[in-house]
Amino acid sequence: MQTIALFDVPTTPQPAARPRRAPLALGELPVSSVPAAYDREHLYSPKANTASVVDHRPGDQFAPLPVSPSAPKAWGAWWRSEASVSTPDYLGLEPGDVITLHDGDTATVVSTCRFGAVVRYALPPSEWRGEEYAEQFVTARNQFGHWYR
Template identity: 60%
Template sequence: MQQTELALFELPAPASAAPRVRVPLPLGELPVSCVPAAYDREHLYSPRAGTAEWVEHRPGDVFGPLPLAPSAPKAFAAWWKGVASVPTPDFLGLVAGDEITIQHVGQVGPGTVHSTRRFGAVVRCPVPPGGDRPYIQQFVKSRNQYGHWY
């Protein structure tokens, strides 16, 4: 039996898993999510305390409606860090890595979900070359009747 020596660069490539393809949820359908989900006036959103009582919604699997923010600066900072910005497995069905469309003023552009929080999803949007960095970061909290997030 003859053995063949393999150089490091000749090793077979490891088998990789097929890329995960996620199909967007049809408009009008409430996602299974860790946060509450409501569909009102053709927009998908997570109802907050004070409005959840008045709209038909699907309860969240982990969280209830986001409590109202206090107005005092120190109390707001504590609420933002300890309540609103808590990492979540998803936000209205969005998970990190999802490619979505963002509704900007007068145009639609691509974005990639970077992380999800109780208040919304953190999305990175590409910017034209020549800037300080290759993307800007923004929050999205709702999806409009055309399927674009804002």
């Protein structure tokens, strides 16, 4: 006779959850693969056109991001070859980190690149929308510790 189990218990151990890292103190420049600047109480990564006029900490792996061209085809090439290059972190954010967005919602960092960090946040339930979450880039942090673009 076969018994029916109410719960399937995995026989292999599950990986331990990654411990939540403490957020970087406000006003402190993170050790990061991209350059970091702190100006008027906002943390951001300076671009090539502003890096020469602001105090900043150089990136461990990357120089300031070059200015984007305005022509559509040139912009696409710049995005693929410069801006969307994967990085291990962005201003101290790493995939899996939980952050607070400018509106107070929490989001999880999905990936990082030279341009910024892609974060995923939950959407409120709706009968008109099938998605449960949305994604956006964040590129800076304000004086309250909230991230925004």
